[in-house]
Amino acid sequence: MITNKKYLVGVFDDEHTLVDAFEKALAKGVVIEEVYTPYPIHEILTGMKNKTNITTAAFFYGLFAVVMLIGGMYYAAVIDWPLHFGGKPFNTFPSFIVVTIVATILTITLLTLFTFSVRSKIYPGKKADIIDIRATDDKFIILLDQEKMGMEKPEVTELFQANGASEVYEKESN
């Protein structure tokens, strides 16, 4: 969180009122900084217009792994140290596929997890930037930056309260 910002926090009790207020606020041109929820809500994820390319990244990790694995096995079994196994050819390509599949899956998993950790800035022991401690339990939080929310504070407060917010309060970042 950037220092000394003034925030407006809308607290909602359930998914339905949150989504309602969120969509109405967006329609009125309110700029929403972030939404914190106990579980993923797809209206929010699409409404926030954030995009993730983690699936595309995973595809390219897979491609990279396949090329490296088949290349590596070919190098080891044909070029570097060819061995006779019961008269089989050195390049036994179709049976390379088994290792390729398994090791590709492993590579994709590890690299995608690493990407997730780096991009979401999530790692062991990280201190959480908690806005409202109840957001991981039972509250749904909309966070607005008071300078950039595109509407006056009383109007937003009223909009939230009219749409079922259980609390609206101000918070300064530290």
Place this chain on the structure above:
Amino acid sequence: MYKTEIRGKLIDGEKSLSQISQEILAPIDAKTPLWWYIAMAISLVMFAWGAQSIYVTLTQGIGTWGQNSTVAWGWEIINFVWWIGIGHAGTAFSIFLLILRQKWRTAINRAAEAMTVVAVFCAALFPLIHMGRPWLFFFIFPYPNTRGPLWVNFNSPLFWDFMAISAYLLISASFWYFGMVPDFATIRDTTKSKIKKAVYGFFAFGWVGSSKEWLRYEGLAFVLGGIAAVLVVSVHSIVSTDFAVSIEPGWHTTLFPPYFVVGAIFSGFAMVLTLVTLMKKLYKMGDFITENHVDAVCRILVFISLIMGTAYITEIFIAWYSGSEYEMYTFFKNRITGEYAMQFWGMFIFNALLPQLFWSRKVRRNIWVVFAISLFINLGMWFERFNIVVTSLSKNYLPASWAAYHPTWVEIGFFVGTIGMFSAGVLLFFRYIPQIAIAEVKMISKYNTQQTDHLKPGHHDYE
């Protein structure tokens, strides 16, 4: 969409979101019950016996086992395949039921995944110790070495197995762990204990539940889920090729990969049933793991049991239809009848016939009968592996080399040790980790009430 009116409620009792967190986290916050210590002590004694057996094996050699030059694979490969099979259900639960949009999986997948990780550890011990010099196990790994470099044989199913098991262990553990991150954050934010706050806070990776986090988290789950589905099928297919690519009668068959994969999921689901019964009864998780959940697992088991029965009969039919006298001997003289008939019929009755009781709603709703059948299925699946490994090896093509196989106390101790390790692992899981995926249960809690009525139609049908 889960039809509550047809399939029954996913969560019993009208629970608020915070009640869901509290009730699932209760075992972590409460004082450890006495039975837990007793169960842990028993597990550790079993584990100690296992450790002693491993010590004997390592100091005196594989000769302390009952194997001989004919039956070169005994209890170790049986137990290895058995544990890997049990380990299959976790990923199968998470992935296949996710793909099929079965919302009831949310109450059970965490336990299933925990079981997977512990079971795969138990499984991995057997080939490791069987190597004789386990400290040199890294020779299996293809790394540039000073012995040539001498590479591994990339066509060997044993190398495939090594790759499959290590990949499966790493992937299922990371899949399990990342599923727990939001729940650890819930513990961090709700607990009153400072130590718990610090410890679970460390493992929560700074999770706050922002939309950016959830977006990438969903992307990650999609990727891991998609590729791990392939892995579930490939791991046990590879285990089956350990057998199927050899030319032993009873092993050399194309039926093996699907037969092994289905069998693995069968035994794993049975073990899941054993565990959730314990969670329901010992930890009062009955509101989250309802009769409907148990019912759903039983329905899957009855279906898989029919596949198992078909596979057993197909094997016998093909042995006869092939006209190969070795195949016919193995199946008709050494399995259905002969000195190993008890194991064959144990397998057939426990796996193919007994689960047919699940056709009855009364049986599916009686938790103790379900519990007993789940244990019998696990026993039956052990017999199946015994039946495959020992019968084919003990009487092969050359009658002069026929030999019987009996396990020694060292082997029995080793197996008991892994059971102790498994139960100790599961007990630790019960005590220190949320047994049910809290965030996921919260997500499905809306399907429980009439609340869905005022949501836009077709708008909320997601996982």
